Amino acid sequence: MRAFADLLDRLSLTGSRNAKLTLLRDYLRQTPDPDRGWALAALTGDLSFDAAKPAFIRKAVEARMDAQLFRWSYDYVGDLAETVALVWPARPGANREPELSEVVDALRGATRADVQKLIEGWLDALAPTGRWALLKLLTGGLRVGLSARLAKQAAADVGPVPVAEVEELWHALHAPYEDLFAWLEGRSERPSADNPGRFRPAMLAQAIDEAVDLGKLDPADHAAEWKWDGIRVQLVNEGGVRRLYTRTGDDISRTFPDVVDALRDEGVIDGELLVLREGKVASFADLQQRLNRKAVDARLLAAFPAAVRAYDLLAEGEQDTRTLGFAERRARLEAFVARQASPRIDLSPLQPFQSWAELAALRADPPAGDPQAAEGLMIKRWDSIYQAGRPKGPWFKWKRDPMLIDAVLMYAQRGHGKRSSFYSDYTFGVWTRDAGGARILTPVGKAYFGFTDEELKGIDKFVRDNTVDRFGPVRSVRAEPDAGLVFEVAFEGLQRSSRHKSGIAMRFPRISRIRWDKPPGEADDLASLERMLEQPGERDQ
Amino acid sequence: MIRPQDLLCPRPEGLYCPPGDFYVDPVRPVARAVITHGHADHARAGHDTVLATAETLKIMAERYGADFAQARQAGAYGEAVARDAVEVTLVPAGHVLGSAQAVVRWKGLTMVVSGDYKRRRDPTCAAFEPVPCDVFITEATFGLPVFRHPDDGTEIARLLRSVAQFPERSHLVGAYALGKAQRIIRLLREAGWDRTIHVHGALERLNGLYERHGIDLGPMAPATSATKQDFAGEIVIAPPSATQDRWSRRFPDPVIAFASGWMQVRARARQRGVELPLVISDHADWDELTATVAELQPGELWITHGREEALARWCELQGVPARALALVGYEDDDDG
Numbered sequence: 001m002r003a004f005a006d007l008l009d010r011l012s013l014t015g016s017r018n019a020k021l022t023l024l025r026d027y028l029r030q031t032p033d034p035d036r037g038w039a040l041a042a043l044t045g046d047l048s049f050d051a052a053k054p055a056f057i058r059k060a061v062e063a064r065m066d067a068q069l070f071r072w073s074y075d076y077v078g079d080l081a082e083t084v085a086l087v088w089p090a091r092p093g094a095n096r097e098p099e100l101s102e103v104v105d106a107l108r109g110a111t112r113a114d115v116q117k118l119i120e121g122w123l124d125a126l127a128p129t130g131r132w133a134l135l136k137l138l139t140g141g142l143r144v145g146l147s148a149r150l151a152k153q154a155a156a157d158v159g160p161v162p163v164a165e166v167e168e169l170w171h172a173l174h175a176p177y178e179d180l181f182a183w184l185e186g187r188s189e190r191p192s193a194d195n196p197g198r199f200r201p202a203m204l205a206q207a208i209d210e211a212v213d214l215g216k217l218d219p220a221d222h223a224a225e226w227k228w229d230g231i232r233v234q235l236v237n238e239g240g241v242r243r244l245y246t247r248t249g250d251d252i253s254r255t256f257p258d259v260v261d262a263l264r265d266e267g268v269i270d271g272e273l274l275v276l277r278e279g280k281v282a283s284f285a286d287l288q289q290r291l292n293r294k295a296v297d298a299r300l301l302a303a304f305p306a307a308v309r310a311y312d313l314l315a316e317g318e319q320d321t322r323t324l325g326f327a328e329r330r331a332r333l334e335a336f337v338a339r340q341a342s343p344r345i346d347l348s349p350l351q352p353f354q355s356w357a358e359l360a361a362l363r364a365d366p367p368a369g370d371p372q373a374a375e376g377l378m379i380k381r382w383d384s385i386y387q388a389g390r391p392k393g394p395w396f397k398w399k400r401d402p403m404l405i406d407a408v409l410m411y412a413q414r415g416h417g418k419r420s421s422f423y424s425d426y427t428f429g430v431w432t433r434d435a436g437g438a439r440i441l442t443p444v445g446k447a448y449f450g451f452t453d454e455e456l457k458g459i460d461k462f463v464r465d466n467t468v469d470r471f472g473p474v475r476s477v478r479a480e481p482d483a484g485l486v487f488e489v490a491f492e493g494l495q496r497s498s499r500h501k502s503g504i505a506m507r508f509p510r511i512s513r514i515r516w517d518k519p520p521g522e523a524d525d526l527a528s529l530e531r532m533l534e535q536p537g538e539r540d541q
Numbered sequence: 542m543i544r545p546q547d548l549l550c551p552r553p554e555g556l557y558c559p560p561g562d563f564y565v566d567p568v569r570p571v572a573r574a575v576i577t578h579g580h581a582d583h584a585r586a587g588h589d590t591v592l593a594t595a596e597t598l599k600i601m602a603e604r605y606g607a608d609f610a611q612a613r614q615a616g617a618y619g620e621a622v623a624r625d626a627v628e629v630t631l632v633p634a635g636h637v638l639g640s641a642q643a644v645v646r647w648k649g650l651t652m653v654v655s656g657d658y659k660r661r662r663d664p665t666c667a668a669f670e671p672v673p674c675d676v677f678i679t680e681a682t683f684g685l686p687v688f689r690h691p692d693d694g695t696e697i698a699r700l701l702r703s704v705a706q707f708p709e710r711s712h713l714v715g716a717y718a719l720g721k722a723q724r725i726i727r728l729l730r731e732a733g734w735d736r737t738i739h740v741h742g743a744l745e746r747l748n749g750l751y752e753r754h755g756i757d758l759g760p761m762a763p764a765t766s767a768t769k770q771d772f773a774g775e776i777v778i779a780p781p782s783a784t785q786d787r788w789s790r791r792f793p794d795p796v797i798a799f800a801s802g803w804m805q806v807r808a809r810a811r812q813r814g815v816e817l818p819l820v821i822s823d824h825a826d827w828d829e830l831t832a833t834v835a836e837l838q839p840g841e842l843w844i845t846h847g848r849e850e851a852l853a854r855w856c857e858l859q860g861v862p863a864r865a866l867a868l869v870g871y872e873d874d875d876d877g
Contacts, residue, residue, distance in 0.1 A: 006699070010703075010817070012807065013807070013810055013811060013815065013816050013817070013818065014816055015816070016794075019707065019796075019816075022706060022707065023706070026706055065686065066854065066855075066858060068854055069685075069686050069851055069854055069855065070686075072685060072848075072850070072851050072854075073685055073686050073687045073851075076685055076687060076806070077687055077806055077808070078808060079807070079808070082806070082807055083687060086686070086687040086688075086689060086805065086806075087686040087687055087689075127691070128689065128691070414785070414814060416814060418794050420785055420789075420797060420814040421785055421786060421787055421788075421789045421790050472812070473812075473814075
């Protein structure tokens with residue numbers, strides 16, 4: 001338990017992806033089975049307990065110490081698990097610290113009444129960090145800023161093997177994954193991935209470099225289709241098991257029962273999850289109403305009907321089709337989708353073209369309807385097999401040009417890790433009028449990348465030289481019509497938002513250019529953003 | 542009947558002793574001062590006369606120049622010094638080099654002003670000595686049950702493990718310039734770290750002073766260098782404010798560590814951008830504060846500064862009369 005607690009402790013304060021990978025990989029290498037497997041399961045979300053409610057923990061601690069002293073402690077720390085971990089008045093004569101696997105085993109066999117006694121005994125035996133980790137585990141919220149994907153990457157690094165191999169196996173494995181580690185450490189054969197309903201690692205596209213790539217590619221060798229603006233998913237019906245996965249293998253079946261039920265025949269579809277009303281794509285904001293919900297009800301299903309728009313067919317019946325060429329898979333996909341005869345599964349149509357110029361024109365000026373909301377085009381070799389990962393060559397994505405506005409830097413916040421000495425997170429605004437008619441800035445977004453290290457130094461200096469106010473790690477900077485800093489901000493779309501003061505939320509904003517030359521007074525105003533909102537298809541070139 | 546408040550009473554300048562006509566750790570310039578230790582919020586320049594340990598006087602001279610007071614008197618540990626009708630004895634407090642409790646005796650009444658103190662071992666200063674007394678006047682910087690400092694050896698082991706785990710990064714440890722920095726360096730030496738330790742310029746003079754007092758800090762070098770890679774795998778010690786400053790950019794992707802009792806609370810670490818909090822404090826934690834009261838069994842406990850309400854509550858539950866003096870001017874931040 002101590003190693004696991006130390007790991008969580010470090011992860012919770014570590015920002016960089018590489019550092020997180022190092023911490024977890026080292027833990028997995030140094031910790032014996034089955035503890036490391038249970039830890040991996042806890043981090044990927046495959047192990048969770050509902051063993052202790054906050055009220056029980058509070059009662060247990062207040063039985064041992066003055067309620068007033070506990071209240072002051074809790075007020076100061078602000079987090080129940082952390083407070084209890086620190087103040088816990090341990091009774092002397094406690095047992096040795098439990099290992100993670102002992103905790104897991106004991107909880108599995110325990111009755112509700114036993115559980116409370118067990119927890120108190122463990123809290124007595126553990127040091128504060130161990131108590132904190134235990135309480136986080138028991139109350140079902142590790143929240144250490146580590147995605148399931150990153151946890152699988154760390155496990156793959158133990159081998160090392162490509163992460164796609166771990167992902168393909170994942171749903172055939174069970175915690176504490178002793179067979180996985182035996183294989184990664186070369187002590188046994190690769191475990192069988194033959195598990196009906198498993199996830200197949202997704203094939204991803206490279207971003208196209210128009211100047212370099214297009215000249216080398218023959219249009220006749222390639223198919224094109226829209227890249228829809230939803231989330232990439234895999235819909236599986238195999239051996240009677242039906243599931244919906246994200247492109248990283250997270251199982252979201254329970255959130256989308258309407259989509260899962262629509263796949264009648266056995267097979268595996270790769271597609272885009274969208275909200276579709278009468279065959280028309282709704283906004284990404286509508287899809288967000290369905291994502292991240294554990295429970296769905298009839299009202300939500302009716303208001304935000306989800307569907308999969310199919311790109312590819314990875315299995316049909318019992319046959320794995322991934323080794324067939326795209327042309328063959330596509331032909332099978334069309335027939336397969338037609339057989340499902342469901343409005344919840346439709347086909348992403350191919351866009352025929354003769355030349356790259358013709359395709360470029362289509363991308364620049366998409367026809368009315370759904371394509372206007374597409375993120376861009378996908379270009380796929382007709383003979384490409386379906387390979388996990390992001391192989392170079394067979395598939396390209398050709399995104400549409402982003403929307404651009406000129407906005408004024410208003411606030412800057414310190415970054416994390418490598419950037420902790422820099423003001424690197426920027427809130428920017430555009431002009432509007434206040435109630436009295438005066439021209440003022442209103443924040444419209446936040447961005448923390450898009451600039452080089454050299455440019456960052458320049459902006460950081462500007463922030464320090466032009467600070468007008470400070471709030472903790474945030475500085476308010478000078479932003480007046482003739483003094484301040486203008487950013488050209490690129491973004492992928494705009495949505496109405498009641499959570500933002502400006503009423504607008506940007507998708508994927510980043511700094512595209514720093515306009516040292518431009519007076520802030522000439523930056524855009526809110527009205528021009530609102531016009532972009534009304535015409536979602538129009539992109540600023 | 543002699544009352545404690547006749548011997549020591551709070552005034553805006555600090556704790557005042559009328560029969561001895563002196564202040565303990567005054568926050569404004571006064572005629573006669575007794576200084577418990579060299580931290581800037583306790584030891585200020587500009588008093589007429591100062592009584593302190595020889596080490597504390599040297600620390601003050603190092604910081605403020607030799608003329609920081611018109612007259613200076615060094616009190617050896619355990620040696621009674623007369624201040625008018627009052628007898629003042631300086632006794633080790635275990636906080637930093639030269640730190641002392643001021644034991645004040647008058648007409649059979651003994652009051653102890655602890656200054657800042659801790660009860661655990663510190664290789665850079667003399668250990669706290671408990672003195673039986675009628676009134677114990679304590680600090681309460683960490684006077685909440687959440688503050689329970691772990692063994693410093695385990696914290697140093699965490700630092701060294703991280704250094705081994707991230708050999709391509711430097712470890713930048715924020716530590717208060719007086720006491721904490723030297724204690725961290727000594728603890729690293731005891732844990733077997735014999736490489737050169739790189740230090741920020743602001744630490745050099747106090748490091749030298751500690752070394753002149755026989756505390757061997759081992760090989761050290763200024764943290765200046767031509768290339769970033771020179772610091773990969775190295776430990777750098779700097780004042781806490783420097784770790785987030787532009788100064789820190791000379792290091793390759795540094796792991797920011799901070800040695801302080803405040804690092805016990807995760808939100809505090811997050812707020813300061815600390816990736817590796819080291820809970821190492823020169824103050825008594827909750828258990829030390831309460832154990833000290835239980836050990837001394839004073840007739841009364843007075844609390845100078847910190848989180849006095851929780852410690853007063855604990856005393857109330859134990860039946861020890863306690864009083865919060867609410868003295869202002871003592872910082873409770875960086876020197877934790």
